[in-house]
Amino acid sequence: MTEQARETTSGLDAEVLVIGAGPVGLTTANILGQAGVKTLVVEKLASIIDYPRAIGIDDESLRTLQTAGLTGEVQKHITPYHWMRFYTASGKCFASIEPRTDEFGWSRRNAFIQPEVDQILYEGLQRYAQVQVLFGQNVCTVSQGAQGVALEVENAQGEKRTLRARYLVACDGGNSLIRRTLNVAFEGRTKPNQWIVVDVRNDPLGTPHIGMHCDPERPYVSAALPHGIRRFEFMVMPGETEEELFKPEAMARLMSKVVADPDKVDYIRKRVYTHNARLAATFRVQRIFLAGDAAHIMPVWQGQGYNSGMRDASNLAWKLALVVQGKAGDALLDSYTEERRDHARSMIHLSEVAGDIFAPESATAAKVRDTVMLAMNAVPPVKQYFAEMRFKPMPRYEKGLVLHASPSGAPSALGGLLTRSGDTPLGRLLGLVAEKKESFVGRLLNGFESVEPSPVGRMFIQPQVTTEDGATHKLDDVIGLRFAILAWGTDPTCGMAPEVRAFWERTGVRFLCVKPLGQMSRSAMAPPHVTLLQDTQGRIKDWFGAQKKAVVFIRPDRFVAAMASPQEVDAVSHQLARLMAQPVEA
Structure with missing residues (x-):
């Protein structure tokens, strides 16, 4: 300090x-x-x-x-790897979210x-x-x-x-x-209908994952949780009150929809809530x-x-x-609102769309949903898009502590049209998908535009890496709570001006040089202030293979602040220092 x-x-x-x-x-x-x-x-x-x-x-x-x-x-x-499946009233699965990726070092969906x-x-x-x-x-x-x-x-x-x-x-x-x-x-807005949530011990079903049951009579959710706990959620229908629902006979009627013997349910809690x-x-x-x-x-x-x-x-x-x-x-600190508010808005929008699809306001809308979603589920690339949760808006910071080489593209014309043209669950979903140009469905809806997304403003991957002592770690455990300047195959400080290096060292930076498999024996090439890592899984090589720059500036929250070629490191460092309101001292 x-x-x-x-x-x-x-x-x-x-x-x-x-x-x-x-x-x-x-x-x-x-x-x-x-x-x-x-x-x-x-x-x-x-x-x-x-x-x-x-x-x-x-x-x-x-x-x-x-x-x-x-x-x-x-x-x-x-x-880990907790899937979510949507079922029609007849019990047919029309969508299944089954992400199996771990690019950030952990399973994408988890119950806890x-x-x-x-x-x-x-x-x-x-x-x-x-x-x-x-x-x-x-x-x-x-x-x-x-x-x-x-x-x-x-x-x-x-x-x-x-x-x-x-x-x-x-x-x-x-x-x-x-x-x-x-x-x-x-x-914002408040949905008119309420839901009752029921948590129970000694799971009376025992099946894994989450089931979203789109029953027009009373939609409900059944979610398996760790330690033998299960959550049920039921829509509160017009005219029902919290006091009435909590009566033993009313609760037994609700639970008889999902369990064989509602009198043998071990309740943890029951609560009615509203979606805001x-x-x-x-x-x-x-x-x-x-x-x-x-x-x-x-x-x-x-x-x-x-x-x-x-x-x-x-x-x-x-x-x-x-x-x-x-x-x-x-x-x-101004970058906090700049970076977080827009993404929070996107997540609110996604949650509203998912809710509207799960519990539409009319039987007709439910039939249209079932027909369209079953048809989309029959197309392998579309099915994969939903299964891998690519529809989820990942944070991408356009402003704040990020240096973009050029302004990002505006949303696609079709995406904007779909978003504006009809305030329906399907229209909003397609609009959301169309604006994700890096996805297969996004390119499909945009005439197969080829857009390679910049990594700046996005979260960096977290693969396994091997240190010089032969131990294997997750990348973040090597970096710690600090900035990292990571280069592929070269010393990221080579040619760095003394004052620039001093600036980064004051922040507690970690300089990293990642080597391909088998090249750690050339460790004598790295100065003592640079940590050598081996690309154990080959994922870092693949990541850099998709980029035009070989040095990445990673923030303590693991987002990419900037990319640079080795000869641009000083210039990029000066720009980042200005964004941090702490210019490099000559």
Whole structure:
């Protein structure tokens, strides 16, 4: 930490205050703790929530937990390669999502037990003396100024105190007091129908995966979870009330739809909820940031509410760490809204489309859906497109801490036309697909345009690599929570100006040279500050084979900040330094 940073944080309770000890707040605090940032988590409840909520965790979130050093414990509570299948009323499968890829180092779709993972996140904070959690603290007021944020809290005994920090991250849920205090708009829509969720122990079905049963009489979901737990979700029909549904006889009627003996069901909990789709107008107001449900909420149909919050934590925490440590300027934090808000909007849209397809508003729409989806499922490339979850909008940052060689292409004319032409589930789905030009279906709908997507602004792959001692690791475990400048077959610092190298070393960068199989014996060619890796699976070679540049700048959240040829490394470094509001010192 620089002297200026020490002076600024003197007298503060923390450098960063985190409101809310849910998964987003706990993940943010773990990453900040790993970076050595003094952090204080404030939670209104007496302990973390111990009942199930989210049930799906994706590869990006597991990669974030890997960065936090917690996946060893988390893996005990997940089921990898968790498929989702859609069934017609007659029981015919019309779509199956079966992703088998692991380009980011983990299975793309996974079932998990959230309370177990939340507990791991909470216990993970005990690794850091500079991170504390205060339970039973109600937030009374919040204010901010040029030097920091002041938060007044009150405990169960009515005792009040004021906590001060340089920055505050509000992870206080969809009804966020912080967001409302800041008068940040939270716009969207609420679906008119409700759903009842039922979690049970001793799985009465025992089948794997998730079934989305599009029964026009009462659509329902059946999801297998780890440790013999199963979740059922049933649509609440017009005229039904929560009080009536929770009566034993009504619950037995519901469960008789899915189990042989509803009287032998071991219930964990039952809850009625409404699907909301909301997005905050901004994720930053001066020194306060919104994350997780405080920034966006979405229907559950693609399991992206939890995962979108984890993306927030992954994007924001390392930036806050760099700024409070004096390694980047405050302007870097503007990139949080620039990078995360558009993708959160895309995930809300995808979740709404999936919900509309699962539970259309009329029987006629359901018949059209079944006919069209069965026909599309009969085309192998289309079936593969859905099976591999290529429809999922992966984050691609157009603005923020990224250097694009040229402006990205505008959405296709057909995609825009389909999106505008009819507000129907099928029309929105086709519009979403058509705008993904890198997909087979996207090229099909766009006249087979050949568009090679730039890797800049996208997440870098995570293959297995072998270090000089012969050990094999996932790539992220070699990099750690830092920038990486990775070159294929060459020294990424060759020809790098001393001041540029000094700039990157101040951030804690790792310089990496990746060699093909069998070439590690030439390790004497690499200087001591460059880590040599062997491309164990050949995936890094394949990745660079699709690029025109041989050096990649990887951010701490594993997104590609820029590409360069060896002779362009200095120029690109200067541009990235300016985006970090920390110019290279001559």
